[in-house]
Structure formats: structure tokens, C-alpha cells
Amino acid sequence: MRRPFVRDEHQGGRGLPGSSKRSTAVWVLLALALVSINLRPAITTIAGAMGQLEATFAVESRLLPVLGALPVLAFGISAPVGPWLARRLGSGRAVAVALLVLAAALAARALVPGFLFPGTFLAGAAIMTASVLLPQIVKERRGTGWWTGLCTMGFGLGAALGAGLVQPLQSALGGSLAGALAVWAVPAVLGALLVRGAAGRGAGPAADTRASTTTAAPLRKQRTAWAVAAFFGLQAMLYFAITSWLAVFLESKGLPPAEAAALLAWFSLAGLPASLLAPVLAGKPRILRIMAPGLGLLIAGALLGVLAAPAGMQFALIGVLGFVQSAPFGLGMALIVIRSAGPRTAGRLSAMSQGLGFAAASLGPLLAGVLHGWTGGWTLSFLVLAGVALLVAVAGFAAVRGPVVSVGETAADRPAEPAAVGR
Structure with a gap:
């Protein structure tokens, strides 16, 4: 007899009718989609308005690199909160709580005087928890x-909407940048309500929180875990460095702020197909072996192209950069799932990869900004980022060739039968 799509521990795992399983699957997919859309605007809205922060919030220009690094630093510090909260509330309810905290942080940092920096850090912590x-x-x-x-x-x-709607929302709200930033609390609340409803169709804490009856080496002693974490962290370092400073770089090329912000949104939009397809293609071992290291090489080439190109060619090259830069994020998330023995391991590897990875990634915006301030130009910053892209290739090579990561999975920890949706 097939095991249910969502197991109810309190009801002894009674199966659900096929239509109910499909309905639950659709509900969960919608919840996952809305949750993910909410996990980037907190960052890209600030990046898209970086040039206005000094006048609107009295932020000194020398502190802008710190502001760009704050959410990513919060990612690294708060990664263990997610698994801890999931053990007590269940994964879905834990995500709902994180989104409510995110909504509060987004509203407070825009509307409460002096709360821009603490609110940005708190928003980053909530994002990572989810x-x-x-x-x-x-x-x-x-x-x-x-x-x-x-x-x-x-x-x-979500990244594209955050960057692309800053200027239109500001205009619609009578020129209020604070209002344009605070409005993003609304979809975060909606996401919390939807994922809470999806969690209600399950049953309490996830099964992977049970104690294991098998033994395995700790994550810190498994080389594949470190390779996955390195791949995730290095690609994230590139992503956050680019999104934090791309608009400023484009303005230095002579583009007006509104056009620079639009190209930052284009960078994210161009990556949408890659972020969708990369996890799908990662399920094919032959493609995975080439894709994991190959993406790093492509990113290095795209970065050098954007650096050298005149303003008139930036639309095309930023589109290429957005495509190849988004694929490693999708692949990094897929590697966490593919290279894990089960849900218990996936949760632990996710916390390790995203926690350590984003802690390292926080150096990206800071490093790019410091190098720019030191040299007065962008050449050295882009060359260093291209070097980081080559390290992404090395980490990807190691991540797909090591043994599967496991922290010990019991029979009860094994996932339930998949739903028809998405198969």
C-alpha cells in the first residue's frame, strides 16, 4: 500500500485519497512559490535604491558597503534557527513564523527612524530561517x-520584482522611498498565511526530527558536505556582490539611476529560466557532471564581458550574466536535495551549506565595495569576482563526485510517496 503524501504521525499515517493528495501537493507548491518570492525583495529593494539612502535615511556613503553585507551576514549567523524551530513547530509552521518576522522587519526598517540597519539584519535572519x-x-x-x-x-x-518596482512604487506613493520599501511587508504576511494553511494539511513536526537508529559521520567530517557548502557559498558571494553594486557600476558607465535599476531587475529576470531548469537538469548525472564545474567558467567570462562592454551593450551582456549566475543557485539548492540521504540529512546539509555559505558570501558586497573605493574604478573588483567564479567551478567538480551525505536516516525518516504534481 502506498504511503501517504503527507504523513500524519498523530493519526498513525492513514492514507489520503488520491484527489486529496493531489490537492495537498498543489497547496504545498503554491506555498513554496510564494515563500520563495518573498525571500529576496528585502535585499534587492535596498540595492535598487542604494543611491538614495544617504538623502532619505541619512546613511553615510562609507557605510553603504556594510549595509549591503548585513543581510548576508545575518544569513550565516541565523542558519541554525530554521532546523531548531522546525523541530518544535514543524517545517511549514516554522517558515510561517519566519515570514511574519520578515514582514515586521521590512515595515520597521523603513518607517522607524534609525532602524534601517537593525531591520535589514533582522530581515536577513528571517529570510535564512525560511x-x-x-x-x-x-x-x-x-x-x-x-x-x-x-x-x-x-x-x-522576487529579486527582480524588488529591484524593478522600487522606482515605480516610490513614484506611486508620492516620492516616498520609505513607503516603497515598507510595502513589501504585505506579500510576506500573505506568504505566512498560505504556508501556515499548507502546514495545517500535514501533522505537526516533520518526521525527519526523529532520532536516528543508524550512525554516520558528522557533516563536518564528510567532504561532499564541505564541497556543497563551498559551491553554495561561492556562488552566493558572487550573486550578492553583483546585486549590491551592479546598479552603481552601471551609473558609472553613464546610465541614469532609473535605467540602472531596471537593468538590475533585468539581471534577475534573465536568470529565471536558468533557476527553473538547473535543478531539473541536475537530475541527469551526465549533465550534472558537466554543469556543476562549467557554470563557474561561464560566470567568469560573463563578468569580464560586462566589465569591458560599453553602456549600449550592457542589456545583452547583463542578460547573459543573469542567466549563468542564476543557474548555480538553482543547482546549489538541488545539490542539497540530491546529495542528501533523506529529509533529516537535507535539513542539516541545508543549514550547513546556507549558513556557512552565506557567512562567506557576506564578504562579497563588502569586498567589491572596498576594492572599488580603493582603486576608484571597477576593474579590480570584477577581476576578483571572476576569480571567485573559477573557484565555483572547482567546488562544483568536487560536490558531484563525492559520496552521498548522510547523518543517519531511519525507515521512518524516509520520505512519503511523491504526489503526481511535478513528476
Whole structure:
């Protein structure tokens, strides 16, 4: 007899009718999509308005690199919160709580005087709490690469909306930048309500929180875990460095602020197909072996192209950069799922990869900004970022060739039967 799509521990795992399982799958997919869309605007709205922060919030220009690094630093510090909260509330309810905190942080940093920096850090912590649990939820429900792709595409869509709507929202709100930033609390609340409803169709804490009856080496002693974490962290370092400073770089090329912000949004939009397809293609071993290291090489070439190109060619080259830069994020999320033995491991590997990875990634915006301030130009910053892209290739090579990561999975920890949706 097939095991249920969502296991109810309190009801002894009674099966659900096929239509109910499909309905639950659709509900969970919608929740995952809306959650992921909410996990980037907090960052890209600030990046898209970086040039106005000094006048609106009295932020000294020398502190802008710190502001760009704050959410990513919060990612690294708060990664263990997600698994801890999931053990007590269940993964879905834990994500709902994180989104409510995110909504409060987004509103407070824009509307409460002096709260821009603390609010940005708190928003980053809430984002990471939700983000580390997405691979665990996918693994629990035996979601395919399309599930992971939907999540990663949601990240890219949210990033694009955050960057692209800053100027229009500001105009619609009578020139209020604070209002344009605070409005993003609304979709965060909606996401919390939807994912809470999806969690209500499950049953309490996820099954992967049970104690294991098998033994395995700690994550810190498994080389594949470190390779996945390195791949995730290095690609994230590139992503946040680019999104933090791309608009400023484009303004130095002579583009007006509104056009520079639009190209930052284009960078995210161009990556949507890649973020969806990369997790799907990662399910094919022959493609995975080439894609993991190859993406790093492509990113290095795209960065050098954007650096050298005149303003008139930036639209095309930023589109290429957005495509190849978004694929490693989708692949990184997929590797957490693919290279894990089960949901328990996926949750732990997700916390390690995103926690350590984003802690390292916080150096990206800071490093690019410091190098720019030191040299007065962008050449050295882009060359260093291209070097980081080559390290992404090395980490990807190691991540797909090591043994599967496991922290010990019991029979009860194994995921339930997959739903028809997304297969």
C-alpha cells in the first residue's frame, strides 16, 4: 500500500485519497512559490535604491558597503534557527513564523527612524530561517527537480520584482522611498498565511526530527558536505556582490539611476529560466557532471564581458550574466536535495551549506565595495569576482563526485510517496 503524501504521525499515517493528495501537493507548491518570492525583495529593494539612502535615511556613503553585507551576514549567523524551530513547530509552521518576522522587519526598517540597519539584519535572519527549510520540505515530500526549480525561480522573480518596482512604487506613493520599501511587508504576511494553511494539511513536526537508529559521520567530517557548502557559498558571494553594486557600476558607465535599476531587475529576470531548469537538469548525472564545474567558467567570462562592454551593450551582456549566475543557485539548492540521504540529512546539509555559505558570501558586497573605493574604478573588483567564479567551478567538480551525505536516516525518516504534481 502506498504511503501517504503527507504523513500524519498523530493519526498513525492513514492514507489520503488520491484527489486529496493531489490537492495537498498543489497547496504545498503554491506555498513554496510564494515563500520563495518573498525571500529576496528585502535585499534587492535596498540595492535598487542604494543611491538614495544617504538623502532619505541619512546613511553615510562609507557605510553603504556594510549595509549591503548585513543581510548576508545575518544569513550565516541565523542558519541554525530554521532546523531548531522546525523541530518544535514543524517545517511549514516554522517558515510561517519566519515570514511574519520578515514582514515586521521590512515595515520597521523603513518607517522607524534609525532602524534601517537593525531591520535589514533582522530581515536577513528571517529570510535564512525560511530558506534553509525549503530543501527539507521538498525532500520530505519527495518533490522532483521541478519542485526545487519552482523555489529557485521564485527567488529570482522576487529579486527582480524588488529591484524593478522600487522606482515605480516610490513614484506611486508620492516620492516616498520609505513607503516603497515598507510595502513589501504585505506579500510576506500573505506568504505566512498560505504556508501556515499548507502546514495545517500535514501533522505537526516533520518526521525527519526523529532520532536516528543508524550512525554516520558528522557533516563536518564528510567532504561532499564541505564541497556543497563551498559551491553554495561561492556562488552566493558572487550573486550578492553583483546585486549590491551592479546598479552603481552601471551609473558609472553613464546610465541614469532609473535605467540602472531596471537593468538590475533585468539581471534577475534573465536568470529565471536558468533557476527553473538547473535543478531539473541536475537530475541527469551526465549533465550534472558537466554543469556543476562549467557554470563557474561561464560566470567568469560573463563578468569580464560586462566589465569591458560599453553602456549600449550592457542589456545583452547583463542578460547573459543573469542567466549563468542564476543557474548555480538553482543547482546549489538541488545539490542539497540530491546529495542528501533523506529529509533529516537535507535539513542539516541545508543549514550547513546556507549558513556557512552565506557567512562567506557576506564578504562579497563588502569586498567589491572596498576594492572599488580603493582603486576608484571597477576593474579590480570584477577581476576578483571572476576569480571567485573559477573557484565555483572547482567546488562544483568536487560536490558531484563525492559520496552521498548522510547523518543517519531511519525507515521512518524516509520520505512519503511523491504526489503526481511535478513528476
